[in-house]
Amino acid sequence: KQEVTQIPAALSVPEGENLVLNCSFTDSAIYNLQWFRQDPGKGLTSLLLIQSSQREQTSGRLNASLDKSSGRSTLYIAASQPGDSATYLCAVNGGSQGNLIFGKGTKLSVKP
Amino acid sequence: NAGVMQNPRHLVRRRGQEARLRCSPMKGHSHVYWYRQLPEEGLKFMVYLQKENIIDESGMPKERFSAEFPKEGPSILRIQQVVRGDSAAYFCASSTDGSKNIQYFGAGTRLSVL
Numbered sequence: 001k002q003e004v005t006q007i008p009a010a011l012s013v014p015e016g017e018n019l020v021l022n023c024s025f026t027d028s029a030i031y032n033l034q035w036f037r038q039d040p041g042k043g044l045t046s047l048l049l050i051q052s053s054q055r056e057q058t059s060g061r062l063n064a065s066l067d068k069s070s071g072r073s074t075l076y077i078a079a080s081q082p083g084d085s086a087t088y089l090c091a092v093n094g095g096s097q098g099n100l101i102f103g104k105g106t107k108l109s110v111k112p
Numbered sequence: 113n114a115g116v117m118q119n120p121r122h123l124v125r126r127r128g129q130e131a132r133l134r135c136s137p138m139k140g141h142s143h144v145y146w147y148r149q150l151p152e153e154g155l156k157f158m159v160y161l162q163k164e165n166i167i168d169e170s171g172m173p174k175e176r177f178s179a180e181f182p183k184e185g186p187s188i189l190r191i192q193q194v195v196r197g198d199s200a201a202y203f204c205a206s207s208t209d210g211s212k213n214i215q216y217f218g219a220g221t222r223l224s225v226l
Contacts, residue, residue, distance in 0.1 A: 004154075034214065043118075043203060043219035044155075089155070097168045098207065099145060099157040100215060 002027045002094045006103035013080055014111050021075040021106045023090030028068045034100065035064050035075050036089040044089065048075070080110045114139065116206050117186075118218035125194050126226050133189040133221045137206030144187045145215060146179060149201040161187060194225045 003026045013019055023033070032051045036044040048057045048064040050073070056065040063076040077084060087107045091100040117136040125131050137144050146158040160168040161181040172179070176194075181187040191198055201222050205215040 036217070041222075044205075044217040046214050046216065049214045091155075097160050098143065098209075098215070099160050099168060099171070100147075100155075100205075101157070102147075102155040104154040 002030075002092060002101045004090060004092050004101050004103040006088075006090055006106050008106060009104065010107040010109075012109040012111065015080060015082060017080050017110075018076070018078050019080055019108075021077070021088050021090075021108070023073040023075070023103055025071045025073075025092045025094075025101075027094060028071050029094065030068065031093040031095070031098075033064075033066055033073050034091045034093070035062075035073075036091065038087045038089055038105070040087075047088075077108075080108075082110045082112050084108060085110050116204055116216050116218035118202075118204050118221050120221060121219060122222050122224070124224045124226065127195055128193050131191040131194050131198070131223055133191075133202050133204075133223070134186040135189070135204030135206075135218060136186040137204075138216055141206035141208055141216075143207045143209065144181050145205045145207075146187075146189050147203045147205065149203065149220075151200070155203065158189075191223075194223070196225050199223055199225045 005024045007022045034049045035047040050066040061078040066073045087105040089105045090103045144161045147155040149155045157171040159179045176192045178190045201220045203220045205217045207213045207215045
């Protein structure tokens with residue numbers, strides 16, 4: 001049974017700092033991995049999707065990497081801003097049906 | 113191109129009543145997923161549907177919950193005889209392809225059971 005773990009559960013950093021969020025999964029047989037952002041009381045915004053054949057994806061200040069063999073993904077945020085404050089969710093697509101298995105998220109707070 | 117639309121955004125029900133949650137997928141998307149987020153918990157998969165078919169309902173509680181995605185109209189998640197433990201945020205996602213493509217999420221419906 002696939003399990004997804006995100007560490008740390010919460011993170012507080014000063015503005016401008018580069019930071020790394022971690023995601024691990026127990027079954028390396030995945031189709032893809034998706035990073036989302038969730039603001040309080042809001043829905044999910046897709047940030048990056050990495051297919052199983054890819055090693056990383058970049059979008060602006062965000063870079064996500066995938067190491068399938070070790071069951072790990074990282075989300076790197078460069079030059080963090082207060083507007084980056086949110087909960088970041090990692091989700092694995094492990095089957096042909098496409099249903100996602102989520103971690104519990106990392107709550108990020110960027111202080112001005 | 114409108115995103116995934118869910119309504120209502122907030123729904124209040126008393127114990128024993130029925131709750132109906134609606135989801136209109138993005139234009140051109142025929143795959144719909146429902147997820148539930150309980151307080152202080154991660155999102156959990158409930159059900160996966162294509163037009164007129166339930167493909168995977170392994171995450172649905174065995175009783176009181178049902179889902180449909182008719183040929184015309186939105187997908188509906190129906191909860192009969194709601195209990196306090198059903199209070200949660202219910203999210204719908206849609207995609208063009210069931211396995212490899214990005215899932216786009218709606219803003220969710222927050223159900224409160226009094």
